[in-house]
Amino acid sequence: MKEQLRQAIQTALKQCYSDGTLDSGERxxxxxxxxxxxxxxxxxxxxxxxxxxxxxxxPPRKIAEALVAALEGNPLCDKIEIAxxxxxxxxxxxxxxxxxxxxxxxxxxxxxxxxxxxxTKIQVEFVSANPTGPLHIGHGRGAVVGDAVxxxxxxxxxxxxxxxxxxxxxxxxxxxxxxxxxxLRELQGEKIDFPEDGYQAPYVTxxxxxxxxxxxxxxxxxxxxxxxxxxxxxIKEILKWIEADLKxxxxxxxxxxxxxxxYDRDMVDQELKKLADKxxxxxxxxxxxxxxxxFGDDKDRVLIKSDGSYTYFAxxxxxxxxxxxxxxxxxxDVWGADHHGYIPRMKAMxxxxxxxxxxxxxxxxxxxxxxxxxxxxxxxxxSGNFITLKxxxxxxxxxACRFFFLMRRCDSQLDFDLELAKQQxxxxxxxxxxxxxxxxxxxxxxxxxAGIVLPEKGKIDYSCLELADELALVKQLxxxxxxxxxxxxxxxxxxxxxxxxxxxxxxHSYYNRHRVLVDDTATSLARLYLVNSVRIVLANALSLLxxxxxxxx
RNA sequence: GCGCCAGUAGCUCAGUUGGAUAGAGCAACGGACUUCUAAUCCGUAGGCCGAGGGUUCGAAUCCUUCCUGGCGCGCCA
Numbered sequence: 076m077k078e079q080l081r082q083a084i085q086t087a088l089k090q091c092y093s094d095g096t097l098d099s100g101e102r103x104x105x106x107x108x109x110x111x112x113x114x115x116x117x118x119x120x121x122x123x124x125x126x127x128x129x130x131x132x133x134p135p136r137k138i139a140e141a142l143v144a145a146l147e148g149n150p151l152c153d154k155i156e157i158a159x160x161x162x163x164x165x166x167x168x169x170x171x172x173x174x175x176x177x178x179x180x181x182x183x184x185x186x187x188x189x190x191x192x193x194x195t196k197i198q199v200e201f202v203s204a205n206p207t208g209p210l211h212i213g214h215g216r217g218a219v220v221g222d223a224v225x226x227x228x229x230x231x232x233x234x235x236x237x238x239x240x241x242x243x244x245x246x247x248x249x250x251x252x253x254x255x256x257x258x259l260r261e262l263q264g265e266k267i268d269f270p271e272d273g274y275q276a277p278y279v280t281x282x283x284x285x286x287x288x289x290x291x292x293x294x295x296x297x298x299x300x301x302x303x304x305x306x307x308x309x310i311k312e313i314l315k316w317i318e319a320d321l322k323x324x325x326x327x328x329x330x331x332x333x334x335x336x337x338y339d340r341d342m343v344d345q346e347l348k349k350l351a352d353k354x355x356x357x358x359x360x361x362x363x364x365x366x367x368x369x370f371g372d373d374k375d376r377v378l379i380k381s382d383g384s385y386t387y388f389a390x391x392x393x394x395x396x397x398x399x400x401x402x403x404x405x406x407x408d409v410w411g412a413d414h415h416g417y418i419p420r421m422k423a424m425x426x427x428x429x430x431x432x433x434x435x436x437x438x439x440x441x442x443x444x445x446x447x448x449x450x451x452x453x454x455x456x457x458s459g460n461f462i463t464l465k466x467x468x469x470x471x472x473x474x475a476c477r478f479f480f481l482m483r484r485c486d487s488q489l490d491f492d493l494e495l496a497k498q499q500x501x502x503x504x505x506x507x508x509x510x511x512x513x514x515x516x517x518x519x520x521x522x523x524x525a526g527i528v529l530p531e532k533g534k535i536d537y538s539c540l541e542l543a544d545e546l547a548l549v550k551q552l553x554x555x556x557x558x559x560x561x562x563x564x565x566x567x568x569x570x571x572x573x574x575x576x577x578x579x580x581x582x583h584s585y586y587n588r589h590r591v592l593v594d595d596t597a598t599s600l601a602r603l604y605l606v607n608s609v610r611i612v613l614a615n616a617l618s619l620l621x622x623x624x625x626x627x628x
Numbered sequence: 629g630c631g632c633c634a635g636u637a638g639c640u641c642a643g644u645u646g647g648a649u650a651g652a653g654c655a656a657c658g659g660a661c662u663u664c665u666a667a668u669c670c671g672u673a674g675g676c677c678g679a680g681g682g683u684u685c686g687a688a689u690c691c692u693u694c695c696u697g698g699c700g701c702g703c704c705a
Contacts, residue, residue, distance in 0.1 A: 109644060112651080122647065125685070135685075159648050160685060205705075247705055331701055373630080373701085380703040387705050415632050416700045441633070442698075483641065486633060488698065490640080504653070506667050514665065521664045554644095561644075573642060576652075587660090587669040628667065 076553050077152060080104055080119055080165060087145035087310045088123075096141040097131055111555070117156065117164035118550065122159040131445060133527065135161025172546060173537040175553040179608040180532045184203065185553045186614050192233030192563070198398055199225040201409035202321065203240040207251045208276060210320050210464040212491060213411060217440045218464075219480040221409040221620075222326045223568035226619050231563035238401070238519050239328045242395065243310050244335045245387060250274060252306025256293070258283035259305065263292060282309050319464045324473060325621040334390050337397070341406065343385060346393035347378060355427045365392065370423035391417075392424050395435070405434055407566070412439040412486075438566055440485045446492040460495075471496045474622050478505035481572045481620060502578060509625055511579035515610035516626040519592050522603055525592065529599050539601035544585045548609060551578050555612050559619070568620065575616050 084106055111120045124139035131138055139157040146155055154166040179186045185480040201221025204214045222237070229235045242248075254273040258280045261267045269275065286308050293301045314331075323326070337343050347363070350356045356365050361381035365388075368375050378389040398406050410417070418437050423433050445452040445462065452462065455589055468476050470493060479496065482504070500506070519529065540546070555574065562570040591602040614624040 107646080107647095111648075112643090113648070116648070120647085125647085128685075162648070242705075245705060250705095299674095360703080364703095377703045382703080386701090386703070411699095412633070413699055418632085440631075488634075501667060502654085503667090507653090510665080510667050514668085518664050557644090565645085569642085570644090573652085576642095580652085583668055584670090586664085587666090588682085591666065592664050628665080 076167070076171065076558065077119065079107055079171075080167070081108055083149050084108075084121065084123065084142070085152055087142055090145045091141050096139065096145075097127065102266065111164070114547075116158060116162070117154070117166040117408075119165045119167070119596055121163050121165075122161075124157075124163060128161065139163050142249060150315070167368055168361060169546060170537070172549045172553065173478075173540065175549050176604060176608045177533050179552055180604070181609050182609060184467065184615060184618075186294050186611060187559050187619070188230050188232070189556055189560055190227065190232035191560050192231050194232065194234050195404045196234045196236075197228055197407060198236045198238055198403045199228070199407045199409065200238045200240055200398075200403075201225075202317075202326075203242070204317065204609045205242045205247055206313045207247050207274065207324075208313065209278065209316055211446050212462065212464055213440070213443045215324065215464040215467065215476065216443050216480045216485070216489065217411065218321060218324060218326050218410050220438065220440055220479050220485045220568065223481055223571075223620050224407065224409070224563075224566050226621070227559055227563040227568050227571065230559050230619055233563070237328045238330045238332055241310075241331060241333045241335075243333050244338060244390065248310065249302065250305050251309045252302040252304075254279045255283050255286065255305040255309050256301050258289055259293065279309075282312055285312065316465075320463070320468075324464065324468055325477065334394070337390055337393055338385075342397060343390055343393040346396045347389065350378075350392070350424075350427070351394070352438060353427065355424075365420075365424060366427070367420045367423035370426040372423040373420045376420050388420065391421070395421065395425070396428065399430065399434070405436065407436045407438060409438045411441060412441045415439050424443075436566065438485060439611075441488045444488065444490045446490055446495075448494045449492060452493075467491075467493065472500065473502055475503050475505050477621055478503070478508075478572065484567065484569055502582065505622065506628070507583075508575045508579040508617065509623070510626045510628055511582045512610055512613045512617070513626060513628040514582075514586060515606045515613075518603070518606060519610075522592055522599075527592065527596075527599060527603065529602050530550045535601045536597045537601065539595075539598040540605060544588060545602075545605060548581055548585060548605060551581055552608055552612050555616065571616055571620060575613065578609065578613060578616075582606070582613075 088097075088106075106121060106123055107126075108119050108121050112118060124135040124142060127133075127138050128135040139161050142163060143155050143157060144153065151167060151171060152165050153168045156166075157165045158164050182188075199221055201224075202210070202214055202218045205211055210218070225235045225237050231365050250272065251274060253270075254275075257267050257269055257273065261269075262280075262283055273279075283305075286305065290304075290308070293304065297302070318331075347356065350365065354366075356363055356378060358364070362377050363379035364375045365378050368373055376388055377386050378392065379385055395406065401587060408421075415437075421437070422432055422435060426432065471479075474497060479491065480489070496503070522529070540549075555578075558570055558574045562568050586606075589602070591606055593602075617624045
């Protein structure tokens with residue numbers, strides 16, 4: 076709809092240039108078309124005349140008049156007005172709008188999908204929590220946002236892979252292995268002085284008990300080997316928990332990528348060598364450094380420590396280089412905001428390799444403050460005093476939890492009060508939206524009972540839909556595809572949530588004001604057609620975000 | 629000290645990428661169930677968009693200086 080209008084304006088503009096009405100020769104960039112906040116200002120509005128005022132050195136209203144004259148008689152528009160300082164306001168013909176309903180019905184579950192991505196390959200890496208313990212609520216937010224970003228990108232025609240990066244190499248894995256081993260010895264009757272820096276949480280003891288039940292008892296096995304076996308066992312089991320918890324939350328990955336496998340395949344050395352060959356790294360104080368300061372970082376960074384071991388950064392660099400080797404055009408990382416200090420060095424590394432800065436997009440997920448009854452709930456992995464994601468999903472529910480995380484832009488902090496979320500669950504916004512869907516389903520059941528069959532595409536009398544409420548609903552439906560595209564291009568899935576709330580509100584209002592099934596059959600059929608279009612779009616948007624669309628509530 | 633994010637109604641947040649009179653939800657107050665599901669709707673009230681300066685036809689939005697809150701600034705992971 077919007078694009079058709081844009082085309083028409085483009086044509087009018089060309090005409091003005093060719094007949095000399097406009098003569099600066101300076102062409103504007105993209106024509107900006109927006110939906111005015113105030114409905115009196117029409118369906119669409121453009122500031123084109125004001126943009127041209129300067130290069131043309133003519134008053135904006137004069138330019139607007141020329142453009143309007145060139146648009147005269149266009150079948151798309153009912154009314155074109157010049158307003159304010161030089162806005163051109165368009166009111167589209169009602170028949171154009173009703174075609175949207177046919178489009179929704181025809182496309183069904185694919186309505187809202189587009190191809191603006193042209194199959195560009197994007198990888199979204201998210202969660203990537205260390206496999207040293209269960210997921211907590213902060214991971215949950217990153218998980219939902221990452222999943223939803225991937226989903227809107229897919230809907231907009233990008234080719235998307237969801238990946239989880241497993242940090243299964245490094246010190247924290249040693250710590251996990253040692254912690255399990257010590258608990259195991261404790262279970263075997265040894266008296267153990269459990270270290271401060273070990274993982275103290277009860278699940279470590281559970282893992283030890285499970286290990287004891289499934290394997291031999293590691294008596295007489297060398298310390299280092301014993302730790303290694305415990306660590307591998309722990310990672311394997313914990314990853315099972317993580318995968319299961321995510322699945323219960325509606326999140327599945329296309330690929331689980333192991334950090335350790337980078338070392339096993341000698342990828343880290345290979346990628347570091349490429350950097351060295353390009354002169355991007357240097358040796359100093361027995362360590363190997365990456366020259367990130369040349370590309371905007373405030374400090375050079377160590378890749379290999381003076382003791383010969385690799386930093387976490389080294390494997391991260393290799394990992395990201397390898398992502399592009401795998402053929403992705405763009406890479407998105409979803410990180411906790413506390414890692415933001417890492418961005419400059421990662422971008423510096425990529426610039427050094429000739430990538431554009433926007434090839435890597437890092438989405439920072441701000442902290443989730445977990446509260447219970449308004450009081451902060453302090454969590455620490457070691458203390459064992461934490462509520463897992465699984466607990467929260469079980470307590471609040473999957474839909475409510477996902478909805479809550481998607482309601483805000485990810486770069487603002489979020490208070491999550493467990494009691495509040497539970498207590499409010501009856502008037503939680505997610506139910507508001509789902510209720511709209513259930514209501515249409517209910518109308519459908521009543522219609523079926525009365526022997527009224529939902530009309531096929533285009534088989535209704537549009538003149539029955541003359542209420543302002545009805546036209547407004549149709550216009551809202553028309554906006555859905557554009558909403559998805561904007562959510563994708565800006566990595567902002569919350570736009571879809573707000574769209575859903577707006578659509579549901581309009582529907583509820585309409586429902587309360589007018590009956591769908593009335594005495595006049597033609598009107599009933601037309602309205603049934605309309606509300607089912609609403610239902611399709613609600614269902615599409617809900618499913619896009621991994622939310623259910625219940626038939627009854 | 630330096631950097632990143634935020635500051636919009638009493639509370640929680642949107643704000644279509646610089647547009648016209650800044651919007652929702654909750655909380656408050658007043659109404660609507662004999663009618664397709666009241667988990668709903670209608671109405672009232674609520675604002676110096678953290679503060680100052682700048683850019684222009686036009687700023688919550690852009691630039692700048694401050695203020696407040698959160699988070700970072702390792703040869704840790």
